[in-house]
Amino acid sequence: MAHPPYWIRRGRVPRCLLPPFLAGEDPVPLLDLRIDHGLVVELLPHGVAPDLDNVPDQDIDQQGGWILPALADLHTHLDKAHTWDRSPNLDGTFAGAIAAVERDRPNWSHDDLYCRMDYSLGMAYYHGMAALRTHLDCPPEHMALTLEVFLELQQHWRDRLVLEAVSLVTLDQYFTPAGVALADRLAEIGGILGGVAYPHPELDAQLDRVFQLAQDRQLRLDFHADETGDPQSNALERIAAAALRHGYTDPIVCGHCCVLAVQDHATVNHTLDLVQSCDLTVVSLPLCNLFLQDRQAGRTPRWRGVTLVHELQARGIPVAIASDNCDDPFYAYGEHDLIATYQLSSQITHLDLYPHQSIPTITSVPSRHLGTTGTFYSGMAADLMLFSATSHRELIARSQGDRTILRGGIRQERHLPAPLSRHHPV
Ligand SMILES: [Zn+2]
Known part of the structure; x- marks a missing residue:
């Protein structure tokens, strides 16, 4: 009735x-x-x-x-979620997180992935999320299984949650047949091409390859960029330059971009000039950054790890806030509640006193990418x-x-x- x-x-x-x-x-x-x-x-x-x-x-x-x-969480990692207890990151560093995930990966059977991801979606739905984009680790030997589980869950939750998948690999993988197969598969399933743009002498060539694969298949792009306090890291700048070089006009999402907060004024301005010329949204993941960045044993952290949210917004560059990892080696806490993420993130970034700047980071900005109602x-x-x-x-x-x-x-x-x-x- x-x-x-x-x-x-x-x-x-x-x-x-x-x-x-x-x-x-x-x-x-x-x-x-x-x-x-x-x-x-x-x-x-x-x-x-x-x-x-x-x-x-x-x-x-x-x-x-x-x-x-209802909110859209633009950057999550459902395949890693809820593995902390069996594979903790005991030194709390970025390198420690990567090592702990590699130790845990043999556990990632179909049932293990399905159980943890389904639980995550149940929590997200409980908290009122309408949509989630998840990055999924796609090394060649795991890619087929992980995407299969994702598709099963996308089907299972189809009346309740919009779910999008992004491939997460190092960009050199896209030069291999497995990388091309991954791009083909993402095109078949409506996925998004992505990866970690680590500093690399061949980064421009890697990005040329990624943009070409994306353009040939009409794929959207979503990168992990500059999740570091090393001022030499310049992935965001290189991604924006590649987008302009290729005339790529579909929306691009770049997560983290922490390094902007530790670079000199001229470097930041040059990068933001390029970013401003693209359709590029920056996703800030303040809780994960607070957990991993500037962590050294026996030393109190000196910086918050977050990107330049105010400066990006002042230039009209869209900024989203998302939750990132949950109960895994990259972030030990959380329960897939973007409101809880927002409560802390708006304080960490000092957006808390400016609701008209802060509220769009979890509503209109991410919903545009996930196709949900944000206004x-x-x-x-x-x-x-x-x-x-x-x-x-x-x-x-x-x-x-x-x-x-x-x-x-x-x-x-x-x-x-x-x-x-x-x-x-x-
Ligand atoms: Zn991430």
């Missing part, structure tokens, strides 16, 4: 997510939303709808609480997160565990999945 139409009354929506006719002066105006047939069919300033006094029982009174669209308009899907928080400060300060999740306008029964460790007998 169809759900009857109803109103969500007195909800606050940040102005940066609203169409101009509703924006007004209030940075977070109070609105009434009419929900019908799974859509937001009307968005009105609070109090102007004629029949609001005569409301059915189904109406929701938000009492000034914030409303956001408010009449006719949008009523996939919404309703918060008790009545201000941006409260959104950051409180746990938000009491949020209400609507899918197609219908309130979801929520059951927090038990920790994965409980799935195995002690």
Whole structure:
């Protein structure tokens, strides 16, 4: 039976997510939303709808609480998630993380991957995510299995979550037959071509190869770039230069770009001039950066590891915030909740005092890449997160565990999945 139409009354929506006719002066105006047939069919300033006094029982009174669209997490690693306990990264460094993943990889059977990834998606759905893009390690011997598991889960979750896969390899792999087969397979399954652009004497040639493979197959691109505090690393600059050299016009995503924070002014400006000329989104992963960057035994870290989010935004370069790793050797914590990531990330990056800059990093910017609804308009899907928080400060300060999740306008029964460790007998 169809759900009857109803109103969500007195909800606050940040102005940066609203169409101009509703924006007004209030940075977070109070609105009434009419929900019908799974859509937001009307968005009105609070109090102007004629029949609001005569409301059915189904109406929701938000009492000034914030409303956001269901979120899109643009950068995750579901294949690595929930391996910390069996393969911890005991020195907490980037090199230690890579070594721990290699030690763990023999465990990555079909069932192991499926179980951990499915659990991750259950957690993400519980927290109100609409979409996730995951990087998947694709060494030649593991590529077929990992992509098979991903496709099974994409099918299993198809009515609840949009899922995208990006290949994660070193770029030299694309010179091999296995690398070409990987690009072909990604084209078949709607995947995204990606990899880690490590500093390398042949980096330009590697990027030429990657851009050529992508253009021949109409693939989008998503790189790990400059996840380091070594100022010599210049992958973002080389990627942007390659995009311009190849006339590549599809959207590019680059994750991390930490090095911008430790390079001199002229170097940064040169890189950002190039980036500004491309359709390139930078994804900042502040929690993973805080965990790995500048970690040395017996020494207190001196820098936060995050990229230049304010400077990028000032140039109009889109910046997303995403969660990255979860309970694995690259980041020991997390539970696939982009709101929890946002609460800390907005503080780490000092975006916390500027909601109009901060909120788009988890809404309109990532949703453009994942094809979900990231702004408010009449006719949008009523996939919404309703918060008790009545201000941006409260959104950051409180746990938000009491949020209400609507899918197609219908309130979801929520059951927090038990920790994965409980799935195995002690
Ligand atoms: Zn990553």
